[in-house]
Amino acid sequence: MKREGQNTSYVPALGDIEVFCSVCGNPRESESLFRCSCGAPFDLRLNFPFSMPNSESTTLSRYVANFPYIRKDRIVSLGEQMTPLVNFKDRVMFKLEYISPTFSFKDRGSSALISSLASSSSPPPELREDSSGNAGASIAAYCARAGIRCRIFVPITVSGPKAQQISSYGAEMVKVPGTRAKVAEEAMKESYNGIYAGHAWHPYFRDGIRTLAYEICEQLDWNSPDFVFIPVSAGTLLLGLLSGLQHLIASDVIQRMPKVVCAQTEAVSPLHHRLTGEKYTPPPTLNSVADALVSVNPPLLEIMVKESNDARVSSEVISEEEIVSSWTELSHSGFFVEPSSAVAFAAQKRYQDKGMLDDKNSVVVLTGAGLKRPGI
Ligand SMILES: [Zn+2]
Incomplete structure (x- = not known):
């Protein structure tokens, strides 16, 4: 629960968010650079406490005080709202990211x-x-x-x-x-x-995904869920989510880190293989129904591995059969998502079936709408 005194009046400045090379550590020299001169992607570090949201506004303006590189009067918005956090069944919640202006968490x-x-x-x-x-x-x-x-x-x-x-x-x-x-x-x-x-x-694209973590915890009255299940491909969802959760913990807004579980497909599972110490060989061609998950060699992989190890993130590889059966269950329950979203639900079901959730609560992030892909 939110404690007294957390609602800091501190207004972060641009320098309170460090952007630096994930390999050589050099600071970003110019805002126009998307990677370091050594070729590696940039990482970010937040050096300011979380500012409680402006409850009059919706995302991104709701949390804009936590994004010092964005001017309040220059926010580019298509009318984003807080996406619904829906109870699917006992202790299982869906975060409906597909109810966004362009129908995905992006x-x-x-x-x-x-x-x-x-x-x-x-x-x-x-x-x-x-x-x-x-x-x-x-x-x-x-x-x-x-x-x-x-x-x-x-x-x-x-x-x-x-x-x-x-x-x-x-x-x-x-x-x-x-x-x-x-x-x-x-x-x-x-x-x-x-x-x-x-x-x-x-770096600012994945940084924007911090709002997902803020929203989930706010919708749980500033508590963290026990588990969060997400699909992972390029890594922006994973890194943005972890960054937001860590920011809330460092600011004493939530008290513990949820267990984040990354779901990948058999064809596209470089993170899973790194986390389990196995060799990964991508297939020559991709033909998974989960057509949003295609990053066989994501540029953010090394950052994902480091952050996943630090946050004790787990991973699962989901078969095509599991994706289709999970997608069908979601659709038949009224949640029309693209197959890539069903990958996360399949991982949650696997944990449930193995008795790994017991009295724990889960949030499954449903990332994209079903209309984005022709029939499964
Ligand atoms: Zn570098």
């Missing part, structure tokens, strides 16, 4: 990233992003709102509804053959106009 990151660009002294007229679909649609929407042109690079296998969504926002879409890494490589080419602000690289 809107938390996009709102923070595009608001940070809009807050800068010279907002870029154009940016580039690479995505398997959901982040591309989300960035395209927030760019449209901010009046920033964008070019979204997607795998040639992008699902029809996601491609339609990206184009509908007025973004230029570039379909790239080959692996997910090839798509990112193409987007980073400086021969294209605009700045590169890929969601898997830019």
